[in-house]
Amino acid sequence: MTPQEHPYPAIENQPIIHRAPWVVADVSSEIYGNTRGIIEDGAVFISKGFIQAVGKYKDIIKEFSGFPVQEHECRVLAPALINSHCHLELSYLDLAEPGKKQSTYTHDPTLWIRDLLKARDSFSLITPDAEKQILNHARRALEFMSAEGVGFVGDIGNSLASRLIGQGQSAKVFFLLELLGMTKESEAQSLARLEKLFSDDSLNISCTAHAPYSTTPVLMQKIKNVADRQGHVFSIHAAESRQEVEFLQTGTGHFLEFLHERGGWDNSFTAPGMGSVHYLESLGVLNDRTLCVHVVHVDHEEIEILASRKVKICLCPGSNRFLGSGKAPVTEFLAHGILPALGTDSKGSNAVLSIWREMSLLREDHPGLSPETVLSMATRGGAEAWGVDAEMGTLDPGKQAHILTVDCQDNITSRQDVVEYMTTVGESVQVEWVK
Secondary structure, eight states: OOOOOOOSSOSSOOOOOEEEEEESSSHHHTTOOOOOOEEHHHHHHETTTTEEEEEEEEHHHHTTTSSSSEEOOEEEEEOOOEEEEOOGGGOOOOTOOOOOEEEEEEEEHHHHHHHHHHHHHHHHHHHTTTHHHHHHHHHHHHHHHHHTTTTEEEEEESGGGGGTTTOSSEEEEEEEEOOBBOSHHHHHHHHHHHHHHHHTTOOOOOOOETTTTTBBBHHHHHHHHHHHHOOEEEEESSSHHHHHHHHHHHSHHHHHHHHTTTOOOOSSSOSSSOOOOHHHHHOOOTTTTEEEOOOOSSHHHHHHHHHHHHHHHOOOOHHEEEEEEEOOOOHHHHHTTOOOEOOOOOOOOOOOOOOOHHHHHHHHHHHTTHHHHHHHHHIIIHHHHOTTTSSSSSOHHHSBBEEEEEOOTTTOSSSSHHHHTTTTGGGGGEEEEEO
């Protein structure tokens, strides 16, 4: 299954050379000392919406002389950003807005879940045409992301209507319908829903599981088997909080209390006595099409499992900071050859759905990370996580021309200045799409 197709900002069919003081072709290659990654006085030759060549302007103009040249003075040409984890259908929420009276969720994440469910139920009760308004908020959030240079969004939702959010929008959206259930009854209901969804070819829907603490083993395995047959990503929240790990290891704690409170517990689930990644490995749901989101509370052995199974990881530093979840062991992921992706999560736990902000927060949380690595997470890492790296994530010949122009400061005089600026500018960024 392929992502929903949507038009990017219109690209003229006439072949054209785009020239800029700096071209970020593949920032990850800068990490290994390959200066092809960021090109000074660079150019990109585009024809029929595809990149035909990237390199020094003097070389491009020599090879493609006679074609028009569009100058992008004081700007950087770069690949589109990718938001690898978002819940667009929650964009009507404002739990994380600055100035709101907020609880401290660090010691009990189920307090936040309660607040979220309360806000959701209240909105549905008092809002006329609530579903329509939810979709409108979601589309505005998606438009904001696109205006900031996001070209692809991995979107997770609980409502079937949310599959329509991306229709007619600039960014591509891959929507996954999230299923969950921790009792035999809810498991049976979700399995029946899964079967019904896939018996209706007109829906063209993909599903995923919520989290190890909210989805039975049988349901997780069934959803993963279907995902593998369809060839799409299986995205799952994993190891987000210490309390999640406690529940899986001991079968006690805040999550057990919450499940009892919500009527989501019938004693049929037996705690596996291990952490989140060990548990997912024991169920056989980890492979190169699994995307584990958050992944904050993992041990060394679990990181080795993730690496050996070629599992993809998505970090959400903004959401983690708001919820007090902690900081993911990013340097250890990198040491094991895992390049994480970046996501914003939802407005329920993040005031601003900006990948530029996520890059800045990640650098604040992990000062030792190189800016090249962080920018690579927001581009190549996301493309690889969602299996769209053949068309985006880097500016390489043969890929679609999803290219940003980023307004840069006059004092940018080196490759290092470029990546330093792009990973710290945050929400003040000024960006346009190449047309």
